[in-house]
Amino acid sequence: MQVLYFAWLRERVGAASEEIDPGGAATARELVERLVASEPRYGAAFADMAAVRVAVDQEMCDLDTSIAGAREVAFFPPVTGG
Amino acid sequence: MQVLYFAWLRERVGAASEEIDPGGAATARELVERLVASEPRYGAAFADMAAVRVAVDQEMCDLDTSIAGAREVAFFPPVTGG
Amino acid sequence: MTVSVQREDFDIAAEIARLSAADADIGAVVSFTGLVRRMTADGPITGMELEHYPGMTERALEAIAAEAEARWPLQGVRVIHRYGALEPGERIVLVLTASRHRQAAFEAAEFLMDYLKTSAPFWKKEDHAGETRWVDARDADDSAMARWKR
Amino acid sequence: MTVSVQREDFDIAAEIARLSAADADIGAVVSFTGLVRRMTADGPITGMELEHYPGMTERALEAIAAEAEARWPLQGVRVIHRYGALEPGERIVLVLTASRHRQAAFEAAEFLMDYLKTSAPFWKKEDHAGETRWVDARDADDSAMARWKR
Numbered sequence: 036m037q038v039l040y041f042a043w044l045r046e047r048v049g050a051a052s053e054e055i056d057p058g059g060a061a062t063a064r065e066l067v068e069r070l071v072a073s074e075p076r077y078g079a080a081f082a083d084m085a086a087v088r089v090a091v092d093q094e095m096c097d098l099d100t101s102i103a104g105a106r107e108v109a110f111f112p113p114v115t116g117g
Numbered sequence: 118m119q120v121l122y123f124a125w126l127r128e129r130v131g132a133a134s135e136e137i138d139p140g141g142a143a144t145a146r147e148l149v150e151r152l153v154a155s156e157p158r159y160g161a162a163f164a165d166m167a168a169v170r171v172a173v174d175q176e177m178c179d180l181d182t183s184i185a186g187a188r189e190v191a192f193f194p195p196v197t198g199g
Numbered sequence: 200m201t202v203s204v205q206r207e208d209f210d211i212a213a214e215i216a217r218l219s220a221a222d223a224d225i226g227a228v229v230s231f232t233g234l235v236r237r238m239t240a241d242g243p244i245t246g247m248e249l250e251h252y253p254g255m256t257e258r259a260l261e262a263i264a265a266e267a268e269a270r271w272p273l274q275g276v277r278v279i280h281r282y283g284a285l286e287p288g289e290r291i292v293l294v295l296t297a298s299r300h301r302q303a304a305f306e307a308a309e310f311l312m313d314y315l316k317t318s319a320p321f322w323k324k325e326d327h328a329g330e331t332r333w334v335d336a337r338d339a340d341d342s343a344m345a346r347w348k349r
Numbered sequence: 350m351t352v353s354v355q356r357e358d359f360d361i362a363a364e365i366a367r368l369s370a371a372d373a374d375i376g377a378v379v380s381f382t383g384l385v386r387r388m389t390a391d392g393p394i395t396g397m398e399l400e401h402y403p404g405m406t407e408r409a410l411e412a413i414a415a416e417a418e419a420r421w422p423l424q425g426v427r428v429i430h431r432y433g434a435l436e437p438g439e440r441i442v443l444v445l446t447a448s449r450h451r452q453a454a455f456e457a458a459e460f461l462m463d464y465l466k467t468s469a470p471f472w473k474k475e476d477h478a479g480e481t482r483w484v485d486a487r488d489a490d491d492s493a494m495a496r497w498k499r
Contacts, residue, residue: 039402041400041402041470041472042400042472042474042483043483090402090405090470093402093404093405093408093409094405094408095409095468109402109405109470111402111470111472112472112483112486113485113486114466114467114468114469114470114471114472114486115471115472115473115483115484115485115486115487116399116401116430116441116442116465116466116469116470116471116472116473117301117383117430117441117442117462117465117466117469117471121252123250123252123320123322124250124322124324124333125333172252172255172320175252175254175255175258175259176255176258177259177318191252191255191320193252193320193322194322194333194336195335195336196316196317196318196319196320196321196322196336197321197322197323197333197334197335197336197337198249198251198280198291198292198315198316198319198320198321198322198323199233199280199291199292199312199315199316199319199321199451210362211361211362211365212360212361212362215361215380215382219382219384219438220438223386223387223388223437223438224386224387224388225384225386226383226384226385226386227381227382227383227384228380228381228382228384229379229380229381229382229458230365230378230379230380230382231377231378231379231451231454231455232365232369232377232378232379232380233376233377233451234369234375234376234377234378235376236373236374236375236376236449237373237374238373238374287373288369288370288373299386301381301383301459301462302493304381305381305455305458305459305462308379308455309451309455312451312455343452
């Protein structure tokens, strides 16, 4: 599964995208927990989950949305365009 | 006093402006009554007073506003610009 | 220059550029452009004549612009209204507002248009295949205006 | 073409002209132009970098435009959003709406901007005299968006 990061999440993770095996993670939140347990850089990126938004296959979703079968999961802060 | 007419009021009166002595007319409405009594063309122009608006010295006013000392009184239908 | 009443067409891009450049803290510019529609409530038209009250028109538009600037934090306002003969598709009116934030710019532009529709002395005479007809005022314009009363 | 996401600036007049010409019954065209402000909540900036999510951005803007067209009787919608490095005074976003009547054009343009502010994947990083800082989302944008929920 392709995992993307934007804005300060990208900077803290140190990558714009990574190929990640979701393992047993069924939701975006579980995927974050798996990442945070694996390496400290994820701990820094996901320290404040209230400031983290997620898109599954380019659709804005809830963190508890299923990621089963998703090709692309993206994490980013609240948007600030316009 | 200069009296101005616009749109179909102008067409019915047959003049864009006239110099008129208001005589004893204290308000725009009394001026209309005076005009209507004087010639039939004013009767046609002012037949439906609900459709007549007035400006005294270029300020939109009520028909019962005083016209004492006014230099310019204008009669016209509801506006349709924009 | 805030208000213009003119026969000539206007250049929207130039007007927006001029207003935008007035202040480095403008974050939002809203424009409203009114066009002559081919189809009216009384059927298709081939053209129209827009009559106005020279002198009062400018005063009324200046007053409306000043009222908008009193009600909203604006960095700029511009109103251009044409008169004379106009064909379907031609521009009639331009209202521009500039502000730090979008909400003020949007609200002020709506206010200006609602106010203008009910209090600026313009009258439209439409040409229906050779027969001309004065346009009736719309009740909807009065109710749009009513929401700004205070 | 309804939506564009691009580095390049846009030509407001050309966009308005194209949208206006699409239908002879367009009576109202509303534009919203967003500009980079020099002064921000965190002080003056010398520039900013606008990051986006290629692919999702276009999808999100198309969805917002489609929603606006479903809610209001529009003859046309156009959204252009820039990304990359931008300086104070530069244009960021253009939203255009065209309708028979002004109310629909105004409301749809406000809806598009409110929706875009809260759901299009863009992130601003401002340059404060050499120190860069990601911009925080504004609560005011969330509440502006809330009024359109149904």
